[in-house]
Amino acid sequence: MSFLPEIQQIEQRISILGSAMRSEVLAYSETSGAGGELRFPIYKLSFGSTDPQAPVLGFVGGVHGLERIGAQVSVALLNSFSELVLWDKNLQRTLQDIRVFFIPTVNPIGIYRKTRSNPRGIDLMRNAPVDADDPPRFLGGHRYTNKLPWYRGEFGAPMEVEAQAMIRGVQDEIRESKLAITVDSHSGFGLQDRLWFPYAKTLKPFPDLGLLYSFKQLLDRTYPHHFYRIEPQAGTYTTHGDLWDYIYDHHQSPEMGQHKNYLPLCLEMGSWMWLKKNPWQIFKPEGPFNPLIGHRHKRTLRRHNTLMEFLIRAVSSPDEWAELNAAKTLELESKAMELWYAKS
Ligand SMILES: [Zn+2]
Structure with missing residues (x-):
């Protein structure tokens, strides 16, 4: 039977923790074909308050299988x-x-096979029914063929099993929450670790800009030497089908009731740092996306511990930064517009 070390670690945690957490198999990712049959569970582990309105913090990883470090960092946390x-x-x-x-492992077969896409050749981060303004051809998501990367899937088809599992897993946690932050870990871009916020689909400002700016101020004040660059995802390029755009818009839609504070963040680890230090790894399929040398890999696994601690504290003390009156929100929004959207 095939196995994944990341899933083994999750299962060990489940058996050690017992009733100290709640675990759920959101779905199974499956495939059969020339390479034989594969079937892996997509787990969610949940800790703490069961009050639907309680503040929530979530960590997601492994959406792009080839960016294995995203799943590994989530498991390490x-x-x-x-x-x-x-x-x-x-x-x-x-x-x-x-x-x-x-x-931690949204796309386990992708992790196992070192592919970006799921077993059906679909890029989960292009799979939601969300269309972008002016995305780059191919890279921004396309419907030509699953032989090319960034394939969105067929028009009108239901979302992929893995995408649906992740969406439902997140929505079940945050639906009625007063304040939620999620962090989805990826790699493959830049010389610096980034925290990207929506939208991926458009350069138009993110609706919760005041809250986001307040979050940035809190992080900058608390850890002035932190290394995260916080910026809108679409600043790099726009993409179709981003799952976080979809979750955010659905969460804030009128049928979901009153507006709730929610920041969906993507941790985009600056993988060019690893390439710069070890250029030869570009010749391995996983090379451009992962730290391959032992000490660098270990360093990456512990690199985001402070971020997790900060987020736990931020989510549990919302009155300091997330409960903003109208005047304060306007003031923060104008600073955010100046910082992130002045060019456009
Ligand atoms: Zn990615």
């Missing part, structure tokens, strides 16, 4: 978090008021 849950009284108290969840 899960491992540390799970240990803390067992002994850290502060965290145990915090979890009475907030909920934290992990979906």
